[in-house]
Amino acid sequence: MNVQEILLSEYGNASSIPSPVNRMMTAFAGDFRDGYDVNLGAGYVNERTIPRQLIELAYREVLAQPEKYRAALNYGGPHGSHNLIESIRRFYIDNRVGGLTDSILREKEILIGANGATSLLEGVAHLLPPGIVITSDPMYYIYCNYLERVGFRVVTIPEDENGIQTDLLRERLEKLGDEKSEIQCFYIVTINNPTSVILSNTRRRELVEIATRLSRELGRKIPLFFDKAYEDLIHDPMVERPTSGFLYDEIGIVYEIGTLSKILAPGLRIGYLIGDDGPFLRAMIQRTSDVGFSAPLINQEIASYLLDHHIREQIEKVNRGYRDKARRVKAWIEQLLGDAVLEYRGGQAGFYFYFTLDDVETHESSPFFNFLTRSTGNEEIDGSPNSRHPRVVYIPGEHCIHPKGDMVQVGKRQLRLSYGFEDLDRIRAALSFMREAISYCETRGK
Ligand SMILES: Cc1ncc(COP(=O)(O)O)c(C=O)c1O
Structure with a gap:
């Protein structure tokens, strides 16, 4: 007799498929190399803020x-x-x-x-x-x-x-x-x-x-x-x-x-x-x-x-840390990404920046995403299969925009960058890779 899978409720069925962000983060976490790959996607707090x-x-x-x-x-x-x-x-x-x-x-x-x-x-x-x-x-x-x-x-x-x-x-x-x-x-x-x-x-x-x-x-x-x-x-x-x-x-x-x-x-x-x-x-x-x-x-x-x-001192300490980080990251965004960023928000509270890129798409099938996850198929960019160049993960705007809302088009050019978890030198490195990714997209005419 053919035994079918366990019957699931509608919610059960919907939940049996991982959400897009979970799928993406799991794929990245699988072979994440500490101190080498850069995770700007996770909403984790900075370990140093934990008392x-x-x-x-x-x-x-x-x-x-x-x-x-x-x-x-x-x-x-x-x-x-x-x-x-x-x-x-x-x-x-x-x-x-x-x-x-x-x-x-x-x-x-x-x-x-x-x-x-x-x-x-x-x-x-x-x-x-x-x-x-x-x-x-x-x-x-x-x-x-x-x-x-x-x-x-x-x-x-x-x-x-x-x-x-x-x-x-x-x-x-x-x-x-x-x-x-x-x-x-x-x-x-x-x-x-x-x-x-x-x-x-x-x-x-x-x-x-x-x-x-x-x-x-x-x-x-x-x-x-x-x-x-x-x-x-x-x-x-x-x-x-x-x-x-x-x-x-x-x-x-x-x-x-x-x-x-x-x-x-x-x-x-x-x-x-x-x-x-x-x-x-x-x-x-x-x-x-x-x-x-x-x-x-x-x-x-x-x-x-x-x-x-x-x-009181704990909140002050946490905020001091994020304030300093926000200032530094903001300066690097302007210096490294410059005109490529049409607009960005954040940096005053919490630990995210949210960008709208001028002309470059950020979604999971975009050349920008492929460049940063080293999956372009070009070994010069990706590195060799055994020694891939550092990868950067971020949350593409398309996952934060409602698919039936008014922002679907602009969402394809947006991304969330978390400056919470990673240390400053890693974030700076990631922004340089983003700069390279933008240049790569420009030379491809995209
Ligand atoms: C907007 C928002 N609400 C709630 C939470 C979750 O908070 P908790 O850790 O208390 O479950 C988060 C965590 O990132 C959040 O971003």
């Missing part, structure tokens, strides 16, 4: 104080560690994060995801009914790819240097007509990934107004999720401090999602959600329980200890 010694200290302190950090190696509760929740609250108040005050925050619930901000985003997708999610273009491709696999329709609105363009958003909502009723949420990354564009405070307020108006029109709350993954990494001192969407929220639709991945360590897997109590929030807590009871309690307590004792 190894402080984490070690925090671990010891937590275990040494069982009266404060109770049963830290046992199961935790799905809401999150009480210590950590209070530490996050204090961190917000002491640093006036988003302009929030004690009285505003006291009215909000804070909950800790099972496995970073990612698990909270997953929870949102699991708990909302299928429909439309509105976000910006370029979009956070990892989550948007997931949303589409679970059956959401992602509608993207182009971004400019101040974030998602609210006038275009209003026009788009108008155009959606009856389909507006299918909108389930807005998902806005406040320091966008891939572009590192910082959502301006004016835009932030407008977004809350737009979502509030839509909620009133449809007669149900349309949540507006602000993903603040990079908001503690604004390293350019000239940038206005972001204000929280809560300050404009009249009807309780704003939720903020934060993470300690970028300022402490992704490996702790601590993400949190702030918002009003209600059926949605309670379902999120149940979801955490369903997928693993809680984030590892020991990690939550370590994070709590670090927030209470060391966070």
Whole structure:
């Protein structure tokens, strides 16, 4: 008898094919040569920003104080560690994060995801009914790819240097007509990934107004999720401090999602959600329980200890590092790539630059990509099969642009460069290879 493959759900089927970025990064990681190939694609934080010694200290302190950090190696509760929740609250108040005050925050619930901000985003997708999610273009491709696999329709609105363009958003909502009723949420990354564009405070307020108006029109709350993954990494001192969407929220639709991945360590897997109590929030807590009871309690307590004792100098240190790197990389971009770059964004926050090249395509079948991954078929460029020249990987714009959005054409000439993970000398080398790749494309007439 012929035995067929295991039957999969629609989501299962969609997930059985690796996403384009996963496929690309896996292909590259397979034979990555440390210190030789350059990975400008990974969204990894810089290893030097991870406070190894402080984490070690925090671990010891937590275990040494069982009266404060109770049963830290046992199961935790799905809401999150009480210590950590209070530490996050204090961190917000002491640093006036988003302009929030004690009285505003006291009215909000804070909950800790099972496995970073990612698990909270997953929870949102699991708990909302299928429909439309509105976000910006370029979009956070990892989550948007997931949303589409679970059956959401992602509608993207182009971004400019101040974030998602609210006038275009209003026009788009108008155009959606009856389909507006299918909108389930807005998902806005406040320091966008891939572009590192910082959502301006004016835009932030407008977004809350737009979502509030839509909620009133449809007669149900349309949540507006602000993903603040990079908001503690604004390293350019000239940038206005972001204000929280809560300050404009009249009807309780704003939720903020934060993470300690970028300022402490992704490996702790601590993400949190702030918002009003209600059926949605309670379902999120149940979801955490369903997928693993809680984030590892020991990690939550370590994070709590670090927030209470060391966070200020840690954030300063992290930002100093990225600020210096951004400055150097920016100078090299201008010096080495010059006119070939029509426009670039980033360098003020987070650790990405996002380029639009003038005349050169960047997608996976482009000569530019082939040159940098040493797969042109020309041995002079690629090196010999046994000793290939250094390869450079980046995220092609086409993976960050929605295929049905307005930016498909320009996306083919865009790319995200991460200056987080690699050291400066490697990044400089990679930019020189990019220069060579551009010259190669020009001589080919492309
Ligand atoms: C926009 C955005 N949201 C969320 C995350 C994931 O955060 P976490 O490590 O807490 O899962 C990332 C990670 O790069 C991100 O870029």
